[in-house]
Amino acid sequence: MNLKLLIPSYRNRHLFIKSKLEHYSSGKWNKALNLGCGEGDYDPMIANYARQTFGCDINENDIAFAKKINAETSNLSYLVEDALALSFEDNSFDLITSMEVIEHVGKPYKMMKEIKRVLQPGGLLLMTYPSLDFPFTYDPINRILSFFGNKHISQGAFAFGHDYLISPKEFRRKVKEMGFEILEENNSSGYLIGLLEMYWTGWIQKLFKANSANLNEKEANKITIRPDQKAPGLVIITDLIIWIDKFLFSKLPNSVGKAVVLRKK
Numbered sequence: 001m002n003l004k005l006l007i008p009s010y011r012n013r014h015l016f017i018k019s020k021l022e023h024y025s026s027g028k029w030n031k032a033l034n035l036g037c038g039e040g041d042y043d044p045m046i047a048n049y050a051r052q053t054f055g056c057d058i059n060e061n062d063i064a065f066a067k068k069i070n071a072e073t074s075n076l077s078y079l080v081e082d083a084l085a086l087s088f089e090d091n092s093f094d095l096i097t098s099m100e101v102i103e104h105v106g107k108p109y110k111m112m113k114e115i116k117r118v119l120q121p122g123g124l125l126l127m128t129y130p131s132l133d134f135p136f137t138y139d140p141i142n143r144i145l146s147f148f149g150n151k152h153i154s155q156g157a158f159a160f161g162h163d164y165l166i167s168p169k170e171f172r173r174k175v176k177e178m179g180f181e182i183l184e185e186n187n188s189s190g191y192l193i194g195l196l197e198m199y200w201t202g203w204i205q206k207l208f209k210a211n212s213a214n215l216n217e218k219e220a221n222k223i224t225i226r227p228d229q230k231a232p233g234l235v236i237i238t239d240l241i242i243w244i245d246k247f248l249f250s251k252l253p254n255s256v257g258k259a260v261v262l263r264k265k
Contacts, residue, residue, distance in 0.1 A: 008242050028049055035098040043073065096126070120264065131168055135190060
């Protein structure tokens with residue numbers, strides 16, 4: 001089973017992608033790309049909404065595992081790709097998804113330009129990213145350090161191999177300048193989830209993900225709990241936590257992450 005679904009912030013992203021695939025689909029997309037697919041957690045769900053689906057990642061080990069775990073999904077193919085220099089032709093896809101990738105590539109808006117290039121006019125991008133405006137309850141140390149300039153420790157919001165986070169204000173400005181229309185921008189995980197996940201999730205990811213730093217590694221941690229597509233029964237508790245967090249804090253500006261729907265004009 002996929003034990004990552006018990007982590008509220010991960011479950012939040014999963015529910016976002018699922019709900020938006022259902023909301024925006026009319027029939028099936030012709031060609032979908034999951035950019036930075038990692039170990040392929042989302043790919044079978046995305047493939048249900050497209051005639052042809054590609055998962056790509058820069059990490060060869062992640063791609064090898066994704067191929068193995070999703071081998072029975074016939075309309076799903078995998079490629080090793082660099083998000084800053086995709087091999088696909090212009091206007092190749094009418095749907096692109098990308099979850100927690102832009103913060104790892106080094107040049108986030110070069111990645112956005114590549115996404116725009118390979119996305120068809122009118123095509124949709126479903127994306128999540130960790131927010132620079134995270135709640136104090138999620139990472140008080142790095143929030144305090146931020147008052148003294150561009151300083152941080154590699155824990156909390158800056159765990160998971162994050163050298164930088166994404167400013168929602170800058171993101172909105174940049175993507176509009178590039179020619180994207182912002183259809184939705186939602187907070188993903190507020191103060192309660194931030195408090196419950198303070199610091200420990202960066203450590204536990206080493207158990208859940210072999211490539212825990214999300215790098216182009218050929219060698220990775222071999223002692224890991226690899227996922228499959230089954231949701232554990234206790235996910236009902238996670239969903240209750242998400243509901244309470246959303247009810248109390250969804251309207252506040254700070255969130256652990258952002259979830260957006262963009263359309264290429």
